Amino acid sequence: MSDNSENPRSGAAGRTAAVIPAAGRGVRLGPGTPKALRPLGGTPMLIHAIRALTQARAVSLVVVVAPPDGTEEVRAALYAHPLPDDAVEVLVVAGGENRQESVRLGLAALPDTVDVVLVHDAARPLVPVELVDAVAAAVRGGRPAVVPALPVPDTVKEVKPGEGGEPEPVVATPDRSRLRAVQTPQGFDRATLAEAHQRLADEPGEGATDDAGMVERLGAPVVLVPGHQEAFKVTRPLDLVLAEAVLARRRATDGF
Template identity: 40%
Template sequence: MPEVWAVVPAAGRGRRFGGPRPKQYLEINGRPVLAHALDALLAHDAVRGAMVAIAPDDADWPGWTERRGKPVHTCVGGAERADSVLAGLRALDGIAPQDAWALVHDAARPNLALADLDRLLAVAFAQGDGAILAAPVRDTLKRANAAGGIAATQPREQLWRALTPQLFRRDALAAALAAAAGDGIVVTDEAMAMERAGAQVRLVEGREDNLKVTTPADLALVEFLLARRDADASYANATGATA
């Protein structure tokens, strides 16, 4: 199986969330959001370890060097998400081969399902250019006018919401991110950089509950989802049932 390393951009301050602590360090069920995200990635047998890009003045980083028996490295991230991901890819020099696969995941997306990750890896390995988890848009979409009214109803067919993880070859993604930065383009996810480079990125449908914590309401919902998942796992272990 190809070598895979997780890259987790965690240098953001989470200004939309508010509060003195970055949202990735808020606790859910006794563990930071970031710990849940890392553990979900490292639970897959193909993932060798993780590189976490943190802020240069990060006083909340717990100092992990391993989780789930796998190495956890850190590097200094940048002002934008793309800067942090590129820093993480470059920091893997000497740790992972250039043609390893980079599995990029949001630090504040703690409810990743192992089955989704398994499907993502299978599709990306078979397709070659890479793949992302995503969810089809199911709501009716409205385009607003300048006055705050409805200008039009947008067709939702063929529209997807990009999720993470997103999986690409490390060398190709680093080149695509560097090229976008050189052209003055701020890419909002890794797939956007790869699309600019001409890659045919595949969409892999993921679970709707793979939520990113952006608001306090998101945190409460994810806390409920993780508690329910832990309870289901405990029940399955106690009864010998399969999940």
């Protein structure tokens, strides 16, 4: 029998849980099924994301935040695509009107034994398990907020928004070497993330779309770790084509 003190899931030093906000409708992928439940290789994207998180050594609980009227639909997808018998527990809770509120509701569903939280986009179904564990390990190492990221390959222009379809004037060209494209899962000390959501809950607007950005506004340090090319976000139809190709390669080479 193995020593539980060496198992990241044992709870000896606190538990790590993942929250998946999946309450969005994803209109850019077209009408119909909510984006998180769009099929990828015959399996909903959300199920792929859940599998990656439950296979990570660090994660002991996954909370899926479903559309307010879609919890049964998500539970049905889990029933139709069962996880391995040794998979960690998965809870499904109802989300809110925007991503920020959904993450807050996911945090509220976590037991007190959880002290590290990973927040992961359902629309990043092919995130490698190794990246999940790397983010969790960096938080365990004492960082209050950890974000996986990749260098930006293209030159980026800052513009003044145009009106009525007019060309947009360029106002600056940021130094590309200092820019990074962030991914998920983003990892946090639970107390830090909970404070950010509590303090910024009543701000006007449509809510934050980046939890690390909320932590930055508290003045807490946020660090980046290397991301992964396959942790890309499926937002538009062409992204879904790429995801299908990556999944087909994995199945052919790894038996995924």
